[in-house]
Amino acid sequence: MKQTTVGIQEIPRLDKWIVLSIQHLFAMFGATILVPMLTELSPAVALVSSGLGTLAYIIVTKGKIPAYLGSSFAFIMPIIAAITIGGPEGAMIGSFFAGLLYGVVAVFIKLTGVQWLMKLLPPIVVGPVIMVIGLGLAGVAIEMAMIDPATEVYSGLHLSVAMFTLVLTIIASIFFRGFFGLIPILIGIVGGYSFAAVRGLVDFAPVAEAKWLQSPEFLVPYVTYTPNFSWEIFFILVPIAFVTLSEHIGDQMVLSKVAEKNFIKKPGLHRSLFGDGLATVISSLIGGPPNTTYGENIGVVALTRVFSVFVIGGAATLAIMFGFIGKVSALILTIPSAVMGGVSILLFGIIASNGLRMLIDNQVDIGKKRNLIISSVILVIGIGGAFIQVTDEVQIAGMALATMIGIGLNLILPDRDRVKTSEEMFYDMSSKKEDEQLT
Template sequence: MSQETIQIEERPRLDKWIVLSIQHLFAMFGATILVPLLTGLSPAVALVSSGLGTLAYIVVTKGKIPAYLGSSFAFIMPIIAAISIGGPEGAMIGSFFAGLVYGIVAIIIRATGVQWLIRLLPPIVVGPVIMVIGLGLAGVAIDMAMNDPATEAYSGLHFSVAMFTLVLTIIASIFFRGFFGLVPILIGIVGGYSFAAFQGLVDFSAVREANWIQAPEFLVPFVTYSPSFSWEIIFIMVPIAFVTLSEHIGDQMVLSKVAERNFIKKPGLHRSLFGDGLATVISSFLGGPPNTTYGENIGVVALTRVFSVFVIGGAAVFAIFFGFIGKVSALITTIPTAVMGGVSILLFGIIASNGLRMLIDNQVDIGKKRNLIIASVILVVGIGGAIIEVTDTIEIAGMALATIIGIFLNLILPGRDRVKSSDEMFHDMSSDKKDEDVA
């Protein structure tokens, strides 16, 4: 792609606009459909809710932030747990309340500033919780990679497909450059799918039978189901919103660095958080997973220097359109679990590694007893699957419990490190960018 910079408010020529928007669609596609495939939700609905959520985000942020929103990996285990309790409808209730948390936090930030949130969720809490998210899913990835879903027994054939997919995804991540280096998940899925089809693991009958234009299977409250409140589901899903809040701030800082504009100040973190929460609420009204800003698309923005929100909006429109193409939706459902397992081995490991990276980037001293205790307790409680039974029917478990305990320990243990303000963090990142440009 040309390195000509297209600013946030600029609208490219139509032919260029379409190509650039499709590029963003490809960047988010693999990860966005992976979450519903892993949780049992509809990939078509996830595409539609992703597109609508992104458009809502653009409106809320006054068209000032070039961010695409897709399915959040942080909510995979909570969604699976919520579905086991109340079905997909129960997961939507939990997703709705998680989105409300964003809105409430946005209102508080608008009134009081962001510093309290940075103190509540410092890297020593968020980093280990992100590691729990990735490592807690390790068993899911291995089961999908090794086992035949029909018999739930070990299958060498399925494992070979998973390993082929994994190797191809790694090769794409390490050796591919430019745009192709930003979509290793999509490349891995396409390559693994082709290999699985060659091995006879793909049944194309659903694709042949599907209509070209077909409405996704939306889950709409009071239309397709009657929602029922569950404290247990709330306790499973809402605490994870505090982790994704911190991730959201990180994404805004990265985007600010790339675009050389302080989005935390203008249009303001309260707007971007509210837009993110609104996207998740919209998704919960349709039957899709919670949404979050996507690092893959931030990477595309950084690579192409195309900051135009019109391009992001175009990608959102294409996502909605793809959600209504029945053949595409059916094709997605034919992806073998072994292929998804192969991609997930790398992806879930990267999630865990990003938690470690957060600690390193923020120079968190794990040799300090306070930090060592907080990280250790979060990891063992989260990965070990500890639970607290509030009542006979309500329990706080695993990742949610680890998040709550981490926040509590950070607040009560003495010797907290000074937390930088958002202005200081932006100044540091801007300085880093200048150093990179000089180098």
């Protein structure tokens, strides 16, 4: 059995502390800036909100869970839809209520336990919804990869940059080992950016003109805008929180396995969920995308065996500092859409594949009529863009509608599979880990 290098509440030596925190910063950087770039929010604000959210999470969980929080991919399409309806300000209001939902669920879990949530969101519901998230974004990735944003027509040059970025990201994912194997997204973006610069697609003028120290473009309610509630935006964003709730539980299971501690039990899933929700609320109050725990950083923890929350907190502090460095923000904004498109082709496909993996890992029998019906309905409604027009101004559409119908079908259709308790799930994961070590 591997020995822990640094304990959860242990403070490393300063030089080691900085290096280990930088590793976590690199691991989350690519994905965290990709979400705001796809949704036309500020990458600098996303970095700041990611850091603030992570620090809040550490405080809420009493410094007992070494998890980093970054921009959530599940909310990309809902945010884009919300911005179309009510602008970035409307999207922030919807994100705020999505974060509040986490708090409500956390209170219920504290009072009644977690079993009801697992019955509400079994793998047969969450798996297909995750597939909808990835496949629903496929068109966005392809358009970014093939279309010149200046002319809005097909561009072979942009496609070549996207393919170069994609291939490099795949190579980094498959062949790179150690820490570099954990940051294929960042490697792909840096390599694709360099190739795009050689091909003349990068304009460095904004970087030269930017100040070193510069405040991000925060969106603060009652300071930069007056909030205007919209039921349509509410129904676009809030139901997605049910999906990310399930993903959160999965991340906690994986992290528990890595650290060989049952974080679901202590400090408790209610604290973990409340911390995640608080991070999203904080992000919504300054103009950033919703946050979620990051698998990339769990990978860094697993590789280094460094569980110190002080290292995670150091990465969060660095992220906040980066958000206020104007030249870094300007450099991020010069990344061509083709580069982000190339990375997105792989990322969005992985999201969809992870939904399929959830069904496989949980041994969901798709041959069973009940499961086949639930998954089929979710996929077609979610990807097909179905919607319900509640009133002239309120519409429940796409992913949100698919999630709600999936939950409803699971509750209504007979012959449900027994849902495992959190203790059983933790035991299963621990057993798998022992099996892996034996083989």
